[in-house]
Amino acid sequence: MDARRRDEIPLADSLAERLARGDVFSEACPSREVLRNVTSRWGVLILVALRGGTHRFSDLRRKVNGISEKMLAQTLQTLEQDGFVLRVAHPVIPPHVEYSLTPVGQEVSRRVEDLADWIERSLPQILQARETAQTRAV
Amino acid sequence: MDARRRDEIPLADSLAERLARGDVFSEACPSREVLRNVTSRWGVLILVALRGGTHRFSDLRRKVNGISEKMLAQTLQTLEQDGFVLRVAHPVIPPHVEYSLTPVGQEVSRRVEDLADWIERSLPQILQARETAQTRAV
Numbered sequence: 716m717d718a719r720r721r722d723e724i725p726l727a728d729s730l731a732e733r734l735a736r737g738d739v740f741s742e743a744c745p746s747r748e749v750l751r752n753v754t755s756r757w758g759v760l761i762l763v764a765l766r767g768g769t770h771r772f773s774d775l776r777r778k779v780n781g782i783s784e785k786m787l788a789q790t791l792q793t794l795e796q797d798g799f800v801l802r803v804a805h806p807v808i809p810p811h812v813e814y815s816l817t818p819v820g821q822e823v824s825r826r827v828e829d830l831a832d833w834i835e836r837s838l839p840q841i842l843q844a845r846e847t848a849q850t851r852a853v
Numbered sequence: 854m855d856a857r858r859r860d861e862i863p864l865a866d867s868l869a870e871r872l873a874r875g876d877v878f879s880e881a882c883p884s885r886e887v888l889r890n891v892t893s894r895w896g897v898l899i900l901v902a903l904r905g906g907t908h909r910f911s912d913l914r915r916k917v918n919g920i921s922e923k924m925l926a927q928t929l930q931t932l933e934q935d936g937f938v939l940r941v942a943h944p945v946i947p948p949h950v951e952y953s954l955t956p957v958g959q960e961v962s963r964r965v966e967d968l969a970d971w972i973e974r975s976l977p978q979i980l981q982a983r984e985t986a987q988t989r990a991v
Contacts, residue, residue, distance in 0.1 A: 735977075736973050736974060736976065737972060737973040737974075737976035738973060739897075739898060739901070739969050739972065739973060740898060740901075740902070740916060740917060740918050741918050742918045742919035744976075745976065745980060746969075746972050746973050746976045746979075749972050749976070749979055750897060750968070750969055750972050751894060753968070753972070754892035754893075754897055754968070755892075756889060759877075759888060759892055760877060760878065763877070763878075764878070778878060779878060780878050780879050780880045781880035795986060796983065796986055796987060797979070797982070797983050797986070798979065798981075798982025798983045798984075798985060798986040799982070817982060817986075819975070819978060819979060819982045822971065822975065823968075823971065823972070823975075823979075826964075826967050826968040826971050827968060829964050829967065829968075830888075830891070830892070830961075830964040830965060830967075830968060831877050831884075831888060833960065833961065833964050834875060834877065834884050834887050834888050834891070834961070835874050835875040835876060835877060835884050836874060836875075837957070837960065837961075838874065838875035838882075838883065838884045838887070839873075840957060841884075841887055841935070841936065841957060841961075842883065843936075844935070844936025844937070844955060844957045845934065845935050845936045846936075847936060848933060848934055848935070848936040849934060
């Protein structure tokens with residue numbers, strides 16, 4: 716990540732073919748938008764939740780404590796458009812819609828889960844560092 | 854991450870001592886706020902930038918393409934209060950302020966960089982998956 720070649724990246728129509736590598740530090744690079752979507756407030760939690768397997772909308776809503784129906788639908792749609800989440804609607808009555816990770820979604824969610832997992836495991840240490848920082852600031 | 858013990862977590866004043874492990878799926882758990890701060894739009898990029906070493910404010914501003922002075926100051930302050938970033942103001946004229954990662958900041962930023970790095974490396978593949986998803990949606 717050190718050798719950033721911001722000026723050398725050719726931004727053209729066929730981005731997928733011409734970009735050898737993204738650059739999240741460059742405003743114009745599509746990798747920044749991808750990063751924002753997978754690290755959005757709810758995107759992170761939905762990606763981690765889906766690592767547990769295929770979920771129905773209502774299952775996800777229960778698992779991701781505090782999310783509204785609207786935000787869940789919006790975030791799933793963004794992740795679906797980015798190619799990370801697969802939405803399958805079974806043609807039955809009542810409607811049965813399932814969400815799962817695509818192969819590339821599995822890949823990205825693994826890194827997101829590593830981060831969330833580290834934060835969960837390190838929470839006592841983090842809260843201690845936060846206390847120290849806030850004491851210093853007084 | 855599978856064995857979530859949401860109901861067993863004792864939420865008390867001395868969180869640092871009593872929490873064995875956080876739970877980002879629980880709205881009340883402080884790990885969720887930490888996750889939000891380190892995955893905020895600019896938090897991610899600042900954490901990755903600081904992995905290159907100590908930076909002055911103006912250096913960070915240049916590196917993180919597109920950030921405003923206000924957002925850079927706000928995000929640095931949040932990361933400082935969370936104990937991830939150390940701010941050192943040298944008592945000289947003109948003022949000389951430096952930012953670096955704390956030990957716990959090094960730890961968290963490593964995971965954030967892994968994610969950003971994966972996205973940069975996989976961008977062609979991601980853009981391909983996105984195209985496929987959007988074609989399917991039409």
